[in-house]
Amino acid sequence: MTSKFSKTILGLIIISVGFWTYCTDNYENHALALRNNTLDSIQLVRHYSGSIQVRTIMIASGEYGKFYETSSELWLTPSIELEKICDSLVITGLKDSIPFRIMFSSDKTNNYCKTPFGSNTTWDTEIIVNEEPKFIGKTLEKYYIHIFDINSSCISTNK
Numbered sequence: 001m002t003s004k005f006s007k008t009i010l011g012l013i014i015i016s017v018g019f020w021t022y023c024t025d026n027y028e029n030h031a032l033a034l035r036n037n038t039l040d041s042i043q044l045v046r047h048y049s050g051s052i053q054v055r056t057i058m059i060a061s062g063e064y065g066k067f068y069e070t071s072s073e074l075w076l077t078p079s080i081e082l083e084k085i086c087d088s089l090v091i092t093g094l095k096d097s098i099p100f101r102i103m104f105s106s107d108k109t110n111n112y113c114k115t116p117f118g119s120n121t122t123w124d125t126e127i128i129v130n131e132e133p134k135f136i137g138k139t140l141e142k143y144y145i146h147i148f149d150i151n152s153s154c155i156s157t158n159k
Contacts, residue, residue, distance in 0.1 A: 035063070037062070046067050047087045079116065090103050129142050129143075
């Protein structure tokens, strides 16, 4: 009886360790970003809703710059999230050595052919998956980076 009891306990321990080893904690993160498809660096200024503070980032040519990150489980779409987190985006730079200033808001767009605030606007999505081991099991983090492209062909300049 003792031998059978010991084997049962040992079996339960092995099954438990196996179960916990394959347990995975999943996390999902989202980010909004602009990709600079112009020939020069651009500056992005994000105006916060209800605040006088702004966030400014520089984005090199051919790169994207993240300007908002969240791990919220209530993520909807990039356009809806953008409208929730800022009043406007202002982008400045040079196109053919001529300065430009693009302004996006939920109800107005200046000097660009489309808006990131639009419900039918196309955002590219880059997915990065990081897997980290932990004491028992692993942690799986998925980063969804939603990217709006800034292309020279869509920029209007005031000459």
